[in-house]
Amino acid sequence: MASRSLNKVQLIGNLTRDPELKYIQQGNAVCTFGLATNRSWTPSEGGERREETEYHRLVSWGKLAELCSQLLTKGRKVYVEGRLQTRQWETSDGQQRSTTEIVIEDMILLDSRKQGTTEAADDLQDDVSAPVETAKPAKAVSVPTVVKEPMDEKINIDDIPF
Numbered sequence: 001m002a003s004r005s006l007n008k009v010q011l012i013g014n015l016t017r018d019p020e021l022k023y024i025q026q027g028n029a030v031c032t033f034g035l036a037t038n039r040s041w042t043p044s045e046g047g048e049r050r051e052e053t054e055y056h057r058l059v060s061w062g063k064l065a066e067l068c069s070q071l072l073t074k075g076r077k078v079y080v081e082g083r084l085q086t087r088q089w090e091t092s093d094g095q096q097r098s099t100t101e102i103v104i105e106d107m108i109l110l111d112s113r114k115q116g117t118t119e120a121a122d123d124l125q126d127d128v129s130a131p132v133e134t135a136k137p138a139k140a141v142s143v144p145t146v147v148k149e150p151m152d153e154k155i156n157i158d159d160i161p162f
Contacts, residue, residue, distance in 0.1 A: 007083045007084055008081070008082075008083060009080075009081065009082050009083060009084055009102050010079070010080075010081050011035060011037055011056060011079070011080050011081075011102070012037070012077070012079050012110065013035040013036050013037040013056070013077070013078070014035070014036050014076065014077050014078075015033055015034065015035060015036075015072055015073065015074050015075060015076050016033075016034035016035065016055060016074065017033060017034050018033070018072070018073055018074050019031045019032065019033040019068050019069045019072050020032050020033065020069075021065060021066065021068075021069035028061060028062060029061065029063075029065040029066050030059065030060070030061055030065055031059070031060045031064075031065035031066070031068045031069050032057070032058065032059050032101075033058050033068065034055060034057060034058065035055070035056045035058050035078070035080065035102075036054070036055050036056075037054050037056065038051060038052070038053050038054075039051065039052050039053075039054070040052075056101075057099060057100075057101040057102065058080060058082070058101065058102050058103075058104055059085075059101050059102070059103050059104070060103070060104045060107070061103070064104065064105070064106075064107065067107070068104075068107060071109060072107075072109075076109065076111055077109075077110040077111040078107055078108065078109055078110055079106075079107070079110055080102065080104045080106065080107050081104065081105060081106040081107075082102045082103050082104035082105045082106070083103050083105070084100060084101075084102060084103075085100070085101055085102075085103050086098055086099070086100045086101075087099055087101070
């Protein structure tokens with residue numbers, strides 16, 4: 001029996017740059033962007049409060065990649081969930097390079113900022129209340145069509161547990 005292992009990353013942070021959407025030769029969408037996370041603490045021996053920032057490379061595939069490119073802009077606050085992946089390659093001058101990135105599988109918008117988004121993206125954002133479901137990348141990727149259904153029941157902000 002194989003031993004179990006876990007490769008899971010959960011981050012909440014702000015985008016450091018606008019997402020870049022590309023399509024690879026097979027027609028799959030891939031979106032890359034950066035995320036900054038902050039940590040602050042007071043040293044145990046006392047003194048001033050300290051803060052540090054970590055920067056992360058994120059990658060999404062398929063429909064999630066298209067949604068990220070439509071909804072995300074620099075500065076937006078998001079929750080992402082995924083896995084660590086390290087890639088290695090050789091540059092044209094023969095040097096070995098590697099990078100570790102987070103391949104995301106779920107994304108939740110955490111702010112309500114709508115500046116710089118399209119009308120369709122605004123409608124999509126209003127509907128995002130749970131992690132985005134992702135599927136295996138298809139050969140041909142199309143931009144999702146948004147159909148907004150009326151809500152029978154309004155959400156009361158006091159009912160949200162966080």
